[in-house]
Every structure is written in C-alpha cells, then in structure tokens.
Amino acid sequence: MSAPARLTVGKKMLPEREFIAGFHAIGEERYHHKHPFHLLMHEGKLTRGQLQAWALNRYYYQSHIPMKDSVILAHSEDPAFRLAWRKRVIDHDGDGKKPGGIEKWLRLVEATGLRREQALQGDGILPATRFAVEAYVNFVSTHPLLESVASSLTELFSKKLITLRVDRLREHYPWLAGGLDYFDARMTQAPEDAEFALAWVVENAHSREDQEKAYAALRAKCDILWAQLDALYFAYVEPGWPPPGAFRPEA
C-alpha cells in the first residue's frame, strides 16, 4: 500500500473549501516566492551575470513546459479537457503569428545580453536544472492525470509573484525593460489556467487518498521549482561555484 493510502485509510474526504485551502497552505510553505534567490532579485541585488544565469537556466524550464503539457494532453481521453488544456501549448508555442511564451523568454535572455542561440542550445546550463526539468516531464509521464493536473497548481500563486517581479525588475534593472513581455502575458494566462485546473482537480478527486495525492503532486512541483533556484544560488551567489562546464559570467 502506498504511503498516502496508508495515511488516509478510514479518513473522510475533505470538504471542497478545506481541500482548496490545503493547496494554498502548501504554496505558502513551499512555493519559490520565498526563495532567497528571488528575494535578492526583488531587492535589486543581483548582478547582470546572475540575471543572465537565471534567464539562461530558466529558459530550459520554459522550453519544456509545452512538452510537459503535451504529455498531459496525450493522457486525457476527454476532448473537452484537451481543448481547454491545449491553450497552454498555444500560450507557450505561439500561433505562428504572434510570439508565444518561449519566444518571449528568448527576448528576455537577449535583454540580459546573452545570445538566444546559447539558450536554444542549452549551452552552459546547470546539470541540476536539466535534472529538475526532466523530473517534471517524468512526473506527468508516470502519474495519473489527477496528479499531473494538480502539479500545475503552482500557478495559483504565480500572479502575485510575477506582479511583484515585473515591478521590481523595472525598478532595479531598467536595462531589462525591453525583455519583460513574457510576464505581462502570464499575468492573465496563469490565473485562467489555475482556475480551470483547480476546478478539475476538485471535481476529479473522489477519495481522501486522491486528495492527498493531489497535495503530494503540488509539493513535488514546488520541490522542482525550488531546486532550480537552490542550484542557481549555489553556483552564482554563495558559495558561487558553477560546476565544471557551466556558464560563467564575465568578470
């Protein structure tokens, strides 16, 4: 018997309101808005080189999101679900006319002073970034749809973080201002996506065990985001030791 099953035997399902509150409690504890790397960013204390490392590594994450969402599409037998979820792939990949999130992130990379080719090739990204992103794609590949959808619920918390971030980036790093289109779009996309996903999880969690598994999925996703910032902090802030082969900012 799996751990969540053991813990929930004989336990009643949480009422909807309490179930939803549990996701917010997880976010309060584990979402990366509290990570020291973000705190430095928002206080204007990152160097251009540190922002380059962040944009470069985070591009690898961004570029895999529509792959992750395509796995989720492939696991659903419900056309209405797929129609709603497909929006995420379009948001990131674009519609062939207007640029999507990936292209916009490349413009952010360029605004930091790196070439877009470096991001496209993943040249110098941290192995830890690669492993965390791979773990996310694997998670949705190997878990039931309920858990995969629940893992996306970090978007419940992203609007607040992005609003603060755009504000602080404009204030402290004005030279980045031309590269912030990505965030403007996410401020409306993420809450729409989160609203759909949350309603779907609430509707499709049929037992206390399902509910606990949905919580575990959100925790796992928070771990994936957090670990990426830990690795950036270690390599580029303190102690500041990029691993062999990783990007090194110009002195």
Add this chain to the structure above:
Amino acid sequence: MSAPARLTVGKKMLPEREFIAGFHAIGEERYHHKHPFHLLMHEGKLTRGQLQAWALNRYYYQSHIPMKDSVILAHSEDPAFRLAWRKRVIDHDGDGKKPGGIEKWLRLVEATGLRREQALQGDGILPATRFAVEAYVNFVSTHPLLESVASSLTELFSKKLITLRVDRLREHYPWLAGGLDYFDARMTQAPEDAEFALAWVVENAHSREDQEKAYAALRAKCDILWAQLDALYFAYVEPGWPPPGAFRPEA
C-alpha cells in the same frame, strides 16, 4: 544531425590509447574527488549532522544502482555480457547470505546515528538527490548500450577516492569505523567492473562519433555525481539552507 555527429564528421577514430586517455582527462576535470564537500570530509571538517545528510542522501543513489544496472541488463542481447554485468547487481543486492552493498550502506547510515528506516523510506532526502538519481536511471533507459556502459566509467577513478576516504574517515571520525564495510568491498569490485566496462567500450566504439558519445556519457555521469554534492553543500554547509521538508540535523 546530433551535436557529436556534426563535430566528428570527417574526423578519424582515436587510437585505443588516446581514446582511453580521454576518459582519464574527463575524470581529472569532472569526477567528484575534487568536490569541496569531499575535501571537507577528508580534512575532518564535517559535523556528524553533515555526515548524516551525506549518508542518507547517498543511500538513495546506492539503492538505485542495481535498478540502473538491471536496465542495462535488459538492453543487452548478449548472454556473456549479461553474465559479466550481473555481478554488479549481486554486489549491491547480495546473494541472500552475505550482505550486499545496499545493506552495507544502511549500516553506514546507522553508524552516523540515523535509523535505517529513514534511509529506506527516503525520508528527508533532498529533491535534488532524487532528480539526479532519476536522471541516471533515465539516461541508461534512453541511451544505447555503448553510452550506458560508458557512463559507468566513473569507476575508473573510484578506487583512489575510496582508499583516501576510508583512511580519512577512520582518522577523523573514529565513531564511524563500524560502518565502513561498504568501501572495503568496493575497493576490489569497482576496479574489476571498470576494467570490463572500459574494454567493452573500446571494443564496441566503431566510429569517432561513437567515441565522442562515450565521452559525453562519462561527462553526463560526472555531472550526476557532482550535482548531488552541490546540493548537499548548499543545504548543509554553505549557505546551509535545507529546502522545505528536507532532513535537518539536530543542533
């Protein structure tokens, strides 16, 4: 065309001696014998809590090695290869009478003062450990046998590291002495395994592209080992911030 292919078009195969020297050059640059966490360990500068975190996290890696080797067994069509490689699974899992490497590592965990159940359950291990170990199992699951075998060649370098480690652990942390059986066994097992794997890679690399792919596989494996120590150092040495939910040593 993949990157190694592009780089190697028109290039001649390296002669055996030069090919082998290339693996050693990669090890010299990237193997984790140089990692600052190991340097502290060998200088006697780690606390009991830091050694607990190391033993606990490394157990997760150890416990997945025979799974990784079973994937390799599953990918070989050659009974003689499987017979030779099977030894690795026996070395780690034991023969039902004598304890294997996994059991010995549990005794090391206990020698640090943690319960074996904590390691068995993976309770409090760093997400970054999980992601790196998962990346290793995925690597051999998704790459040709040549690259999977080449990824094991970190064992070319492990005898020297283990010899030094056992010596320094006995010297600086005498309370650990009862838990070091794992390393005694590895001092003969690892060189035997590495010798077989190296000969096999040399025999089965049929082009310069194969040779470059074998090098890339060894680099990827070094990244997997290095990233685990980066995460330990970040969480437990400097800045010393375990992520939410991770093991925290007693003060």
